[in-house]
Amino acid sequence: MPRILIIDDETFVREALQRVLSSNATTVIGAADATCGLAALGQSPVDLVIVDVVLPDMDGAAAIRQIRRDYPAVRIIAISGGGNIGLDSYRPEAIATRALLAACSAAGAHAVLPKPFETAELRAVIDQVFSTAQTYSV
Amino acid sequence: MIQPDSISASDAIWPDFVRRQAEITRLVLVDDHPVVREGLCSLLSLECDLTIVGDAGDIETAIELVRHHEPDLVICDLNMPGCSGGLAVRKLCRECPNTRVLVLTAHDSLECIRESFGAGAIGYVRKDALRADLLAAVRRAAAGTQATCRGVGDIVIRSWLHELITPQSSVNTPLDEEDRQILRLIALGVPTWRIAADLGRGVKVVEKVRASVMRRLNLQSTAAVARFAVRYNLLSDQEVDQLVSAE
Numbered sequence: 001m002p003r004i005l006i007i008d009d010e011t012f013v014r015e016a017l018q019r020v021l022s023s024n025a026t027t028v029i030g031a032a033d034a035t036c037g038l039a040a041l042g043q044s045p046v047d048l049v050i051v052d053v054v055l056p057d058m059d060g061a062a063a064i065r066q067i068r069r070d071y072p073a074v075r076i077i078a079i080s081g082g083g084n085i086g087l088d089s090y091r092p093e094a095i096a097t098r099a100l101l102a103a104c105s106a107a108g109a110h111a112v113l114p115k116p117f118e119t120a121e122l123r124a125v126i127d128q129v130f131s132t133a134q135t136y137s138v
Numbered sequence: 139m140i141q142p143d144s145i146s147a148s149d150a151i152w153p154d155f156v157r158r159q160a161e162i163t164r165l166v167l168v169d170d171h172p173v174v175r176e177g178l179c180s181l182l183s184l185e186c187d188l189t190i191v192g193d194a195g196d197i198e199t200a201i202e203l204v205r206h207h208e209p210d211l212v213i214c215d216l217n218m219p220g221c222s223g224g225l226a227v228r229k230l231c232r233e234c235p236n237t238r239v240l241v242l243t244a245h246d247s248l249e250c251i252r253e254s255f256g257a258g259a260i261g262y263v264r265k266d267a268l269r270a271d272l273l274a275a276v277r278r279a280a281a282g283t284q285a286t287c288r289g290v291g292d293i294v295i296r297s298w299l300h301e302l303i304t305p306q307s308s309v310n311t312p313l314d315e316e317d318r319q320i321l322r323l324i325a326l327g328v329p330t331w332r333i334a335a336d337l338g339r340g341v342k343v344v345e346k347v348r349a350s351v352m353r354r355l356n357l358q359s360t361a362a363v364a365r366f367a368v369r370y371n372l373l374s375d376q377e378v379d380q381l382v383s384a385e
């Protein structure tokens with residue numbers, strides 16, 4: 001049974017992802033910051049981590065580097081809407097969003113996805129990261 | 139058939155034509171968010187005519203890097219630790235006068251735009267601009283042309299039109315020499331009695347001028363006067379430093 005860990009400080013996003021990805025065949029757990037996420041990862045292994053880039057305690061790129069170092073088999077998808085850098089809503093095409101996701105690609109994320117996205121897009125990216133070891137760039 | 143022997147060293151079809159070497163623009167990146175710096179470095183490095191020669195998370199390191207590398211352009215955030223607003227740009231432009239500075243910021247208020255250009259920036263791009271807009275602005279700014287992203291020009295024009303129809307609210311309200319002197323001293327935190335003594339005027343007169351100028355310019359506090367004085371170059375560089383260190 002695949003296990004997915006969502007690390008995102010936006011409760012709405014975390015809960016929505018848990019809701020749409022949970023099924024009889026998939027267990028989804030959530031964490032509101034990198035520290036909790038890494039602790040959860042240490043307690044029980046997961047197959048996939050979906051991690052927001054701007055987190056309250058650590059940036060997503062740093063968290064990704066740590067996960068890749070300590071849990072090399074875990075697949076990682078980075079998600080971002082531009083971050084808490086003064087932008088008042090998601091800007092998927094903004095240079096800030098692209099830069100944050102590029103940093104995550106460089107840190108070792110297997111795929112990146114700008115917020116907002118549809119469930120079908122997320123499912124397609126999940127299928128891709130499970131079916132190939134290829135790293136996707138922005 | 140053309141014989142190879144017939145081709146001499148000066149047989150170019152256009153003898154005076156000299157192909158220009160591809161010019162590489164050397165950049166320094168300044169932003170206090172490491173993940174933003176890392177990502178921007180990744181994105182900009184994809185461009186064959188751009189190269190990042192250094193990046194910094196604070197203005198002092200940035201100045202050292204710029205002195206060492208002498209880049210064509212510095213891409214600089216506005217809010218740096220201990221150096222916010224246009225002060226980061228002002229410091230860079232003052233310490234490294236041959237370097238052009240392009241502001242890349244999440245802020246898009248007219249005040250920030252005005253402060254940045256007033257401090258010596260050659261361009262202003264918002265962080266929510268498209269990647270193509272940033273690249274275009276980088277190339278224009280590096281070539282010495284003022285550059286902004288979409289939206290910044292609209293803000294400036296809207297403000298200009300607003301000032302045209304409400305001239306009494308304009309910061310362009312004429313200031314005479316005494317007004318400027320008093321504003322400068324208020325900005326530096328000099329008490330009214332001392333201003334009066336320095337200018338050889340009565341305390342009541344200075345209080346009246348002070349209230350009048352602040353009302354005309356819609357400045358509500360000493361801090362607002364200080365910002366105005368920095369923005370409109372009423373202070374010397376040493377006085378700006380004095381203000382910054384007092385913050």
